[in-house]
Amino acid sequence: MTLFFEGSEKKLEIHVCQTLGDLRQLGRNFWHALVKKANADIISSIANDECDAYLLSESSLFVWHDRFVLLTCGNSTLVDAFIFFIDSVGASQIRFACYQRKSEFVSQLQASSFAEDLKLIKASIAGKAFRVGHLDSHHHYLFHTDAPFEDAVNDTTSELLMYHISGDMAQYLRSDRQTATQIRELLSLRALFPSFILDDHLFSPLGYSVNGIRGRYYFTIHISPQEQSAYVSIETNLPLGEYPQPIFADLLKLLMPRSWDIMSFNEKHPDEYFPAHLCLSTCSIATSLGYNIHFSHYQQSCTEVLIPEFI
């Protein structure tokens, strides 16, 4: 059996009340304890005037004065970090929370199902949950609080999730001669994200993560290139519709995934520069809070010749 790694992430975004003070002042020990609850560790960090960005053993954490985004992959237990945060600051200090689970390759290996997570969450904080996408295909679970939250519409996030990358770049990412510097160059991070501070890490035996921040903006890329479970994600709060570089289209052309998803919040990502594809399914959700979620699942338009995996 080939190497397997569950690259797909769980994600937690929380916005807090002003009365709680600056989240960044909670200090590294607090955030260390939080990510520990998710079974992750802090590897390194960068900071600017607006944001602390932590690179984790399982993905990333970004902390601003009034919000944070925590992404964890593998068999992490992000729901425990969510509950830990609620217990630490009190549910009344949370203006908005969103907990998301993306399609997992092997959900049986996860510590819990979304339904089990939801039971824990709803015992601590009120909200709504749904699934978008068919169970036999890419699908995403999402919980969000439903208390009034007027800022929601200004909060833009775009996620591109790429499955089964192929071609030269994929081969390079699976080789044993790769370096972080070389990956950064091949991804053209300097061109795509000028003026961003970068922090990256090459995992052993495979895998690469990078965080980037500029002012209040962030992006994060996580690469799990393992042959049978290849997955690459990028997430950013940059307003991609107005951004000079077609970041997502460029990455699709470089990484040549067999299929990919776009999940975006308050931004419908244009797909005209994407490689030839069929959009298998799409969904637009207007939440009760006033913000909009768009989901689209794309597939390359040529037939893939599969190789059986012997077990």
Add this chain to the structure above:
Amino acid sequence: MTLFFEGSEKKLEIHVCQTLGDLRQLGRNFWHALVKKANADIISSIANDECDAYLLSESSLFVWHDRFVLLTCGNSTLVDAFIFFIDSVGASQIRFACYQRKSEFVSQLQASSFAEDLKLIKASIAGKAFRVGHLDSHHHYLFHTDAPFEDAVNDTTSELLMYHISGDMAQYLRSDRQTATQIRELLSLRALFPSFILDDHLFSPLGYSVNGIRGRYYFTIHISPQEQSAYVSIETNLPLGEYPQPIFADLLKLLMPRSWDIMSFNEKHPDEYFPAHLCLSTCSIATSLGYNIHFSHYQQSCTEVLIPEFI
């Protein structure tokens, strides 16, 4: 949450040595005990000179003098029936065995994973196992014995697995005014399968199964129309390449699935009459026994507008 049912089947096909005698003589009690091991029950049966066909609470069982095919859906434990059969007759009496698990909608709800099944099987009988299809999309697990078996190449089977049926027929199958007679007519079973003896059953609240036999030929159709996990399968040992009716194409046009798989043994099913589609992936496997397996995963060529499922 809408009604959920795991329609996707596990399948066991076993061919025995002549020295074991006629499998049909093992009697209904033996087969009753076998299907009980899989957590299923016999509802009814039909027979002709060549074959006994049992309709089960979870799919179907077909018994010929030297072989049987057992299909079970839901949370059935088919691997236990496999082990029970090996223990009952002895591994040396088994000329060929094939154990298959299709993509499951919610694999976490299953009693075991394929990996766990495989551990049990390999402790009782030698063979090879593989997966075809990506983990984040339709995929199939298959174990087969690898002892020499010269008849394998004459054994033809075709399976069509349809996901997320739509249109009038799907609506009818989800209604509370349906009858078995009406479903049989709408499926045009008399025209598609002339001279077959039929045995069918309408399940409560939803679901329909039908077995048909003619001489040594069989077909079986199982319909789980539940909105979020709609799944319809047909399987037959008819030589579809030479058959006058384009059975699979007709059913695709009637049931309008969003996606479908073809799994065939010693027969590559022609897809020229299929509704407009993209073939997402395909795989041909020449087994060490000399028989060939073909897998293809199709998707309708238009974009589906998804509706989120609130949980």
